[in-house]
Every structure is written in C-alpha cells, then in structure tokens.
Amino acid sequence: MPPKKTKIRGMPSPGAGHSIKVVSELARLPMGTLRAWERRYGFPRPERRPDSNRRLYSSEQLARVQKVAQLLERGYRPADVIHKTEPELTQLLGVSNDSSSDATARAGLAGVPALLELLAADDAKGIEEQLRLHAAAWGAKRFVTQLAHPLAQAVGEAWAKGELAIRHEHLMTECLTTQLRSLLAAHQDVDGHPRVILGTLPGENHTLGLQMIAVYLALSAAKPRLLGANTPPDEIVSAAQALGASVVGIAVSPCAEVAATRRQLRRVAAGLPSSTALWVGGGGARALGELPSRAEAVGSWLAIDEALARARRSAVEGVR
Numbered sequence: 001m002p003p004k005k006t007k008i009r010g011m012p013s014p015g016a017g018h019s020i021k022v023v024s025e026l027a028r029l030p031m032g033t034l035r036a037w038e039r040r041y042g043f044p045r046p047e048r049r050p051d052s053n054r055r056l057y058s059s060e061q062l063a064r065v066q067k068v069a070q071l072l073e074r075g076y077r078p079a080d081v082i083h084k085t086e087p088e089l090t091q092l093l094g095v096s097n098d099s100s101s102d103a104t105a106r107a108g109l110a111g112v113p114a115l116l117e118l119l120a121a122d123d124a125k126g127i128e129e130q131l132r133l134h135a136a137a138w139g140a141k142r143f144v145t146q147l148a149h150p151l152a153q154a155v156g157e158a159w160a161k162g163e164l165a166i167r168h169e170h171l172m173t174e175c176l177t178t179q180l181r182s183l184l185a186a187h188q189d190v191d192g193h194p195r196v197i198l199g200t201l202p203g204e205n206h207t208l209g210l211q212m213i214a215v216y217l218a219l220s221a222a223k224p225r226l227l228g229a230n231t232p233p234d235e236i237v238s239a240a241q242a243l244g245a246s247v248v249g250i251a252v253s254p255c256a257e258v259a260a261t262r263r264q265l266r267r268v269a270a271g272l273p274s275s276t277a278l279w280v281g282g283g284g285a286r287a288l289g290e291l292p293s294r295a296e297a298v299g300s301w302l303a304i305d306e307a308l309a310r311a312r313r314s315a316v317e318g319v320r
C-alpha cells in the first residue's frame with residue numbers, strides 16, 4: 001500500500017502558494033480586508049487554484065502583506081503603503097521602529113497609572129502632551145486599543161472609588177476626544193467600505209467609546225460616520241438610508257435603562273433594510289439579554305474585526 005499523504009488544511013503543497021486563510025492568519029488581517037484590498041487597490045492579487053478557483057498567494061505577496069499589516073498597526077493608511085515595494089516597506093518599518101523607540105525614550109511616555117496621577121493633579125497640559133506623544137510614538141491603532149481604552153476604564157474605576165472627581169472624568173473625555181478626532185481626520189478614507197454609522201440611543205451620553213471605534217474602523221479601511229449621542233431610533237434608520245450605510249453601530253453603556261434600550265433597538269432593527277447590519281457594543285450590551293434577531297453583539301476589538309469581515313463578505317455575496 002502506498003504511504004498515506006497527510007495534508008494540513010489550507011496549506012498548499014510547497015511552491016504552490018498560500019490560501020487566503022493562511023495569509024489572513026499570518027498577517028493578522030481579516031480575510032475580508034484582503035479581498036477588499038484586491039478589489040480596491042489591485043493588491044494582493046493572487047493566482048487562482050485551477051481545480052477550485054480559490055485564491056493562491058505567493059510567498060512574496062504574503063511577505064508584503066505582512067509588512068503592510070505591521071505598518072497599519074503603526075498608524076499608516078492602506079492607500080499610503082499598499083503600492084510600495086518590499087524594500088520600501090522594510091525601510092519604512094525600520095524608520096518607524098527607530099522613531100517610535102526614540103520618541104518613547106525621549107519622551108518617557110507615561111503609563112495609565114501616571115496619567116491618572118496627572119489627572120488627579122488637574123495637569124491638563126501634561127495629559128494633552130502625553131496623549132499626543134503616545135499617538136505619535138505608537139500609531140493610531142495601538143493608541144486606541146492600548147492607551148485610550150484602558151485609560152477610560154481606569155478613570156471609571158478611580159471615579160467609582162472616589163479617587164477622581166467628575167471634573168477629572170470630563171477632562172479625560174475632552175483630552176481624549178481632541179486626540180481621537182485628530183486621528184480620525186488624519187486616517188479616514190472617504191471611499192472606505194463598509195460605511196458604518198455610529199451613535200447612541202436617547203438617554204445615552206457615552207460616546208467616547210464610539211470615537212475610539214471610529215478611529216479603529218478608519219484604520220481598517222472602513223468609513224465610519226459618527227452620529228453622536230441621543231439619536232432617536234427613527235433618525236438612526238433615516239441616517240443609515242440617507243448616508244448609504246451598510247452597518248449601524250449602537251453603543252450601550254452600563255447606565256442604559258434596559259427595557260427602554262431594548263424597545264429602541266427593536267425599532268431600529270425593524271426599520272433598517274435587511275441588507276444593513278446592526279452592531280451593538282459597550283459595557284451595557286450584555287445586560288440587554290437577547291438582542292433583536294438581526295443584531296450582532298460586538299464586544300471587543302477582535303469582535304469588531306470579525307464583524308467587519310462578515311459585513312464585507314455579505315456585501316460581496318449581495319452583489320453576486
């Protein structure tokens with residue numbers, strides 16, 4: 001009997017290329033992003049497997065995609081780097097490494113505990129300076145996921161323990177908002193896809209998380225549109241239609257009144273066309289229990305990546 005051949009799923013025979021699943025895992029990018037780049041930028045454009053027409057990426061394409069992904073982590077926009085050659089990408093990575101470690105060393109970047117101390121001392125200038133330095137040294141994605149988000153949570157905890165006052169929470173919100181808006185302006189792509197409308201329902205004033213999510217989505221080649229706080233359900237539905245959004249994202253904080261929020265969410269869900277996805281996130285989303293059947297709970301940065309990939313997939317399937 002001939003020896004039995006073993007094959008790892010998704011791994012092609014040597015020299016044949018890499019499946020989209022393998023490239024997605026190695027580059028830590030959703031498969032939908034790879035397909036979106038192929039459509040929008042013509043890169044990476046894989047060969048097709050003759051038997052199944054599935055995508056096959058060369059090792060050179062994989063290496064370039066990995067480098068582009070690393071640069072996005074540091075805050076570059078896809079359009080700025082996707083057409084660069086591999087040596088150019090390598091050089092950029094080197095430069096951005098140097099500048100990031102130089103800046104870190106020079107600036108002595110403060111961690112979250114030190115930022116809480118600056119807040120407690122009402123040192124607004126110090127906080128602004130630190131946020132600006134972090135954004136420059138770390139890039140937008142890391143700034144949002146590793147500084148802005150933990151800082152907001154830590155301020156909430158310190159306020160609950162009586163270590164910070166309401167004015168400190170407001171100051172942190174305003175300083176973060178300024179920095180997030182500037183990152184959003186720098187990174188948003190008017191042609192990003194999908195278009196995602198972000199807002200909160202009546203009675204909900206926690207919009208800071210949505211500003212973080214808007215920057216995160218812009219860095220993922222989507223087009224976020226912030227509607228702000230206290231938006232009536234019917235207006236959210238009309239905005240989605242008027243602005244051609246294929247996703248509506250609603251933030252629900254732990255302060256939200258459960259029965260009213262459920263009612264309002266049902267109204268949004270009923271008003272949206274079936275092709276529009278409905279994402280629900282925030283610290284109060286879980287307490288709502290079962291969401292309207294078409295709504296998706298999106299409770300982490302990774303879950304946002306996955307929901308984005310699903311939205312892109314269904315847009316492609318809708319076109320077919």
Ligand code: B12
Binds near residue numbers: 153253
């Ligand atoms: C800033 C802040 C405020 C600001 C908000 C300003 C603004 N423009 O947003 C102000 C001062 C207005 C405020 C007011 C109040 N707040 Co407040 N606030 C906060 C604080 C410190 C930060 C909120 C934040 O931005 N978090 C950052 C986001 C990114 O975190 P996240 O929600 O975990 O989000 C993640 C996911 O859930 C997901 N996600 C979140 N939203 C969405 C949306 C979509 C579409 C998607 C896809 C994903 C997603 O993405 C994130 C990444 O994984 C929190 C503390 C905390 N732990 O969050 C308290 C907190 C939420 N507030 C609290 C309270 C009590 C209040 C007040 C009732 C205080 C008062 N007595 O007046 C009021 C209520 C106002 C109201 N009716 O809305 C409590 C709630 C406690 C509870 N269990 O009820 C908290 C938890 C503080 C605490 N530790 O006690 N607050």
